[in-house]
Amino acid sequence: MTFILNDEEQMLRDSAKSFLKQTSPVSALRKLRDDKDPVGYSASVWSSMAEMGWCGVLVEEDHGGVDLGYTAAGLLLQEMGRTLCASPFLPTAVLSASALRLAGSDAQKSAWLPKIASGEAVIAFAVDEKARHNPERIDTKAIKDGNGFRLSGEKRFVSCAMGADAFIVAARTEDGRINLFLVDADAAGVERTARRTLDSHVPADIRFDDVKLDGDALLNGAEDSETAYRHVLDAGRACLAAESLGVAEEAFDLTVDYIKEREQFGQPIGSFQGLQHRAAHLYSEMELARTLVMKALRALDETPSQAPLWCAAAKAKATEVSRLAGSEGIQMYGGVGMTDEYDIGLYYKRAQAAGEFLGDDSWGAGQVARLSGY
Amino acid sequence: MTFILNDEEQMLRDSAKSFLKQTSPVSALRKLRDDKDPVGYSASVWSSMAEMGWCGVLVEEDHGGVDLGYTAAGLLLQEMGRTLCASPFLPTAVLSASALRLAGSDAQKSAWLPKIASGEAVIAFAVDEKARHNPERIDTKAIKDGNGFRLSGEKRFVSCAMGADAFIVAARTEDGRINLFLVDADAAGVERTARRTLDSHVPADIRFDDVKLDGDALLNGAEDSETAYRHVLDAGRACLAAESLGVAEEAFDLTVDYIKEREQFGQPIGSFQGLQHRAAHLYSEMELARTLVMKALRALDETPSQAPLWCAAAKAKATEVSRLAGSEGIQMYGGVGMTDEYDIGLYYKRAQAAGEFLGDDSWGAGQVARLSGY
């Protein structure tokens, strides 16, 4: 593997940077928040992403995608992190697209992947049922019923679920295994409740009350559901870590700029060694996070067997570092860092939310210990 | 309870300070080390301690002690920490005296407590059998044999055991309970091996090979052995925490003095904000350790039911803070801190050893969680 971006990746990142800066700056998130947007993201930004091919970044060309791989997906999310862009990119273009690609039947793939690539369909990915992430704690049941299933259970804080056309739901079948099911958002017995979160996103709690599913709702293609489930979560962790890294980088850049300008006691506060050492420490920690994110993304693309370890490590480190960048940012801004007027607080909030989703730093450390065999 | 020392305590501390400074400065430890002293402490200092009543600090007056309580014992150890005085005070005057007092029969008390108070007897206290402290992991067996017992097992790194006349040994009886036994150091089947440790102390590994004990070797008086065992360990933790605190305080004072004097780039290094903030942080942390140590000692004297929590917390914090004081000390001293010529390294080594004994900071934190019910 190489840590160096190839020309294609470089171009993708540059174009993402300029697109997001123009179309989805931090003020766009503020507007979604202040308007109490019902889905929490901009449909027009989402369409533009589709036009640029982003939505199909993990979709094969046969199904209308551009198939650039996880490194590319991660680079896009890193840039989205930098401008706090809220979109269904992670749940739809990463998690759901990956699940369909790995475990979808030909029919499922043909039905959904082109719609994902074109931006027509938003699919949410429903995992957790309790407050803290744990992919083994799945109590939602899918009970065999004729050729189909009956689905019951509750999922919590599902990203972008309010605007979703369908969900991919992790549920336990009677054999105790975790399987993935495609569930129409409008199916009878599905009830979703918007949850407005501190990062101004709008996930939803979803209740499945004896929802009748056809047999072909089950994802069971080239790979079985459970294998795909674990791989998709790894991919989600690496990509979300990339977003957290972007959040950290922008928060850090804002802070460094601020302490260069801001004067106290007749000199820029960035000239005080106390702050200098902490800023340099944070920079050093970010170097580590940068490496792990890249390593995890490349592992997904090139050496999938190594991905679980690197994805868990990347998620843990990016969570830790982005929260540190946010909290140090607010402290170094001082009083104005506490005001809604400055953006630094929005970065801190997103760092917290992105950190919690798919496993925070404690969870990630535990996972690294397990995978390392101690 | 009060955090303020009463006049008696104040006097005790002041006299300990001046005695230790004169009789047992750091150079005394260096000499024991360089002479490869076989027991690792000075018999003459130990006699002087006995003359001043220290050895009987926890022994009732009936048995020749001064019975001043755990706060007094802790104050003495804190001062010993400051000069790195090595002595059998903790194993004999604290652990063994407490065990005998709590669980000794009248005969055992009459036989041993006066000897402890007078400095005639050194008794080591043998608990751990594995590398990390855990009071539940006792595999040494005491099997009933007629009116007596047969003792088999191995104890590791038992403090001051090379100079001991007897040991108090934690062993499991056939009912699965932990009991304490008084074992003569010269008994047949007892074998001890000196272990020279990094702090220049000389603990010993002790092997008990089917050692025959009389029935009255069992400590089973006013309190049963197992209750006494736990209480004695708590007391040991608080007192050892007090020693660690003394180690931290002296290391810190040395360091602060050093950075006031030492110049770099034309100014004292103590004027650089980077070091100032770290020194101030360490000072603040030491304030917390100071409180916990005092709280634990007072709890042992006044509200024993609260002692387990405070003793575990004090041990954990004092371990953490003394190690931090040592490592920050070496870093702030710079190159000369790495040389044997300066004392700071000796403080760091003792902090490490005292930290490990009777449970380090990880163990203490786990214990606090258990005792707090989570």
Place this chain on the structure above:
Amino acid sequence: MSLEEFRAETRAWLEANCPDSMRTPISGEGDICWGGRDWKFKSEDQRLWLERMVSKGWTVPAWPTEYGGGGLSKDEAFVLKEEMKRIGARSPLDSFGIWMLGPALLKFGTHEQKLEHLPPIARGEIRWCQGYSEPGAGSDLASLRTKGVLDGDHYTVNGQKVWTSYADKSDWIFALVRTEPDAPKHEGISFLLIDMAQDGVSTKPIKLISGKSPFCETFFDDAKALVKNRVGDAGQGWTIAKYLLSHERASIVSEGAFGGLNPITAAKASGEMDEDGKLADPILRGEVAKLTIDGLAFEATMRRVKEEADHGEGVGARASALKYLGTELNKRRHELNMSALGSDGLLWEGDAESDGDPARNWLRARANSIEGGTSEIQLNIVAKRVLELPGG
């Protein structure tokens, strides 16, 4: 009267006079009684409780009776506090007048100033706010620019303050104003009491990252402050402010030690304990245990330092270490609360009024290490004044 007699009488009086609803824990800021000209009592019991306590002088039990206080000794005031705590009685009145201006006036004010201003504070009639910080001044308070020009019996004040708590709800402001422009930085500032019910004073709330707006910007536009309402001498403002800052420090610290949600109750609330009653995530549990240790240590340290201070050893610059420890600890507590709550902690608003409280309190806690002197300033103070390290 002996202390025991005082305790018995106090207990009986509280039993008879504290309404039942005033013995329940406050559920949020909305339950606090702040007083002031425009105060609307939240309940009849709240009004009654204030009135009864005012009649005893027990809103400010240790102030002299002639200024509206209870005239209690330190020990008696402590007994009153204990007895109130025993029955869970709410504070009848909270205000910056009680916490900050009162102590300043008692120490630096004239008899006339005390007579004019203290009783309305004690009775909850006038609500005060504090005007120290200015935009751009931050930790460097001595660089203040709000100006007061002497003009006969009054100063004409122009400038802007920031971080004035509840200025939009207050009646008067005590403010630091540069009245001696030619004096050295620290010596040109006076401590002025300014009536906010005049055209020259206006306020604008500041929206915080927590979504709340407890602070305002306050503008002085040819505002008038009578010379008789200058506390202390002209140019003595800095001295008084420093005295008050140490009071503020103490109050922020005690807030830091205050109960509320902790990671264990949080984990219980979010269902993150396992069947053995252990925190399910072992690594998070380790972090929480270290917080428990530091929390026990900090609360006991507050008691120790108080005891030592009573014993005559003084607190002095060590207060800065406490402020640092308490506020950093409180931030850590809130961070671990959020971790223990997982996605539940992310909730910002919902149907229940308390929805979003953990997140908002987590964000609010970030200010602890900024307000009342940043953590960096406290560490500087410890380094210079406790450790006596050389100046940089």
Place this chain on the structure above:
Amino acid sequence: MSLEEFRAETRAWLEANCPDSMRTPISGEGDICWGGRDWKFKSEDQRLWLERMVSKGWTVPAWPTEYGGGGLSKDEAFVLKEEMKRIGARSPLDSFGIWMLGPALLKFGTHEQKLEHLPPIARGEIRWCQGYSEPGAGSDLASLRTKGVLDGDHYTVNGQKVWTSYADKSDWIFALVRTEPDAPKHEGISFLLIDMAQDGVSTKPIKLISGKSPFCETFFDDAKALVKNRVGDAGQGWTIAKYLLSHERASIVSEGAFGGLNPITAAKASGEMDEDGKLADPILRGEVAKLTIDGLAFEATMRRVKEEADHGEGVGARASALKYLGTELNKRRHELNMSALGSDGLLWEGDAESDGDPARNWLRARANSIEGGTSEIQLNIVAKRVLELPGG
């Protein structure tokens, strides 16, 4: 020759020429081959292995052949490294001449200097040590006081150096010496090569807290250094030293990333794993897991930065961040080793030669963040040169 051909040839040569005993891991410092006038080979194989590698120029594979090197390209040198690693071949020769003086001479030396000094380094005939630090100078290298006075064809050198690694076993020293007393601090220092086999040079080992004495004090008492052995211009010493410091930084970092005991192997050795194969203490396990993450991250970061440097993005001041991260990480690793070892880690000396190694290595690691520029210096460099924060 293509790289693949080179690999095949190299593999075959190594197979044929590396003695079996030179393919086993070194068990300690005693197994390192340092060379020098007084060198005693530890084994015949060690001698043979050095001789054979010298014959290929592969003790310094990338140096030009005329100076005793192998003349390999960067890629070829990398292949050689990989192939040696493949069979676990030991380094045939380690020395400060290879790591430090060589690069300096290659960059700043004259052709004559290179011809005179590089081949003996490559052949392990002359052992060098470094004379930079002085008592009291510490991080402030520019304040050096060792003086050199020009006297015809040589300088007369007087003064004292400290922290000269293995000076008591070395033949020559490269030293920073103040030769232009009137120039500004940084511009008055020259880089001199001094033969230690003269009466004017003496050494005294320094005993460390680890109980070892790898460093010395070195005294110059009218020692002579020929002018032709001045590297660079008079006064250019600081520039050369800075260049070398970055080399030293890199070597300390890679030592930091080096294998050896880790908390897992330590816990296994001390019997502190539970039946499930988990580290028995769950809180320690959490700390170790965080170390694992940072360790993975750091090692991969070293590879990333190397790759980026090869790709032309340069390393520059980022090397300071790496030095900081690597050394702090190594200290943490040793601390956790000690925790995992429990009382076993406390052992200082015993019957086995390796008894006490964990404790001594733990103490040795404390120097990582002091030598080669302290962590504080590295953070200063990152702050100023990477983040471009203003001067204090």
